[in-house]
Amino acid sequence: MKVQNITDIDKFFEVVDSCKGKVELVTGEGDRLNLKSKLSQYVSMANIFSGGEIPELEVVAYEPGDIDKLVKFMMNC
Template sequence: MKIMNLKDVNGLFKVIDACSGTVELISKEGDRLNLKSKLTQYVALVNVFSDDIINELELVAYEAEDIQKLANFMYNQK
């Protein structure tokens, strides 16, 4: 799932924490980072999410209900 114009990184992490399955961030190099890990979230905050608005982000969620949670978050993002 491609996420565009992400403004609320902390909100995204709250949604990811509420997911039941694995949620991965796909890096530009193709690496998969497990965003359910607090350590990985910290590293992502420092390296990937350094701007106020993230123009493009690719996430993979494996559970249908998790995909729906992430889609709802992005749709309702102000």
Template sequence: MKVMNIENPEEFLKVIDACEGQVELVTADGDRLNLKSKLCQLISLTTIFSSSSAIPEMEIIAHEADDSKRIMDYLMRGKI
């Protein structure tokens, strides 16, 4: 799923951390980074935030249906 305009990355990562299954960030090169890994979170967000303080757009894959729902609920409501 494409995720756009995340203005509060800390809350977004709390949602990711609450997911039961694997959640991956797909890079522009097609690589997949495990967003449940704190190291991957740091690396990916440092790269994304080098140009701004909000996440403009990224593609993520949630492997569990409940996790996809959890992420979509957060994106639609803007809160955990």
């Protein structure tokens, strides 16, 4: 799923942390970063979030319930 214009970074990570399955960020180069890893959250995402808003990114969740959580979060942004 494509995500964009996330302004509440903390809430985004709360939703990711609440997911039961794997949640990955697909980079422009095709790499997949585990967003449930705190190291990935802080190191890999620091540059993307530095402006306070995320450009469009692709996030992959593998559990249907997790997809629903992420979609609900995006609809409330």
